[in-house]
Amino acid sequence: MTHSTLALEAVGVTVAYGGNPVLRDLNVQVRRGEIYALLGGNGAGKSTTLNAFLGFARPDAGKVAVCGIDVGADVLGARAQLAYVPENVALYEHLDARENLEYFLRLANTAWTDESIGEALRAVRLDESAWKRRLGGYSKGMRQKVAIALAVARAVPVLLLDEPTSGLDPKATSEFNALLHKLRGDGAAIFMVTHDLLGAADVADRIGFLDRGHIGHEVAAGGGERFDVRDLYRRYAGTREAA
Ligand SMILES: Nc1ncnc2c1ncn2[C@@H]1O[C@H](COP(=O)(O)OP(=O)(O)OP(=O)(O)O)[C@@H](O)[C@H]1O
Known part of the structure; x- marks a missing residue:
């Protein structure tokens, strides 16, 4: 190795x-x-x-x-x-998927564009019809996808x-x-x-x-x-x- x-x-x-x-x-x-x-x-x-x-x-x-x-x-x-995905992903319930990514990427000091966020959400195969819905109505699987999209947008090598x-x-x-x-x-x-x-x-x-x-x-x-x-x-x- x-x-x-x-x-x-x-x-x-x-x-x-x-x-x-x-x-x-x-x-x-x-x-x-x-x-x-x-x-x-x-x-x-x-x-x-x-x-x-x-x-x-x-x-x-x-x-x-x-x-x-x-x-x-x-x-x-x-x-x-690295990106850490806990058992119960904690994101902002009142924000949609894009808004959550924008918020956390800003916190992580990572540059983003509408395009790069779209690419990350597509990469994790989050149904596009859900992108503009608040996370409050998401299933556990959908939340995990958003958490992993954040890792993809940050381009971290370790999950x-x-x-x-x-x-x-x-x-x-x-x-x-x-x-x-x-x-x-x-x-x-x-x-x-x-x-x-x-x-x-x-x-x-x-x-x-x-x-x-x-x-x-x-x-x-x-x-x-x-x-x-x-x-x-x-x-x-x-x-x-x-x-
Ligand atoms: N901050 C802490 N202070 C004192 N003891 C701790 C602390 N964190 C964990 N422990 C103890 O260390 C041991 C291992 O805990 P840990 O949470 O790492 O196990 P785990 O394999 O993740 O368990 P589980 O599957 O139940 O979540 C346990 O006995 C736990 O009580």
Whole structure:
């Protein structure tokens, strides 16, 4: 893995709260053009891992980098490389999709035009008939599209997703997965945390199993069947028991 293609890197990361280790010697690397799913039970440390990449959880040991930028040394520089899409996307309910993008792009100090915003909304396949509707009436899937359109308009190479498909119906999930594959094809690095084994198996190139703050095992997709789902289940059940 060359340095230039490495988008996310955690090396020997330990994060403790009140002396209690939540991440323990966590090691993970995600390249551009790759979708990585981190699978783990409740309390395994998934959100803390995201927070470490975002610079909200400071490692007690180890190093976290985004596109080669050390998060501890330059948190704003690192954040400028990524977009974070939380489980429940918080946007302005009384603004429409375009207005939300304009507002957040201005906040991010990113130049935009009507054209570039239109391109971003088209790229995420948000139905054009919805562009002028207030977000208050949007479904979860539509909100996620707007959040990802913001990432597209900012042209960031890294996406961090928290439980992206929970609460999406099968059609919205399949549209969402197709969107992730398109972004991956355009060179994005996508890191998602999830409980959803089948969802991860559908979309990810690699899956890491987080067990009490440590990735004990990773599997990569291969061949027509991609993953051996029964094997994934056995491994996941093992971590869930321990979590
Ligand atoms: N700010 C904090 N202060 C103290 N403890 C924390 C803090 N944040 C997380 N923890 C603890 O760290 C552990 C891991 O939490 P984390 O939220 O990272 O797990 P998770 O895998 O995202 O869980 P879930 O799937 O339930 O959201 C939990 O035991 C949690 O209580």
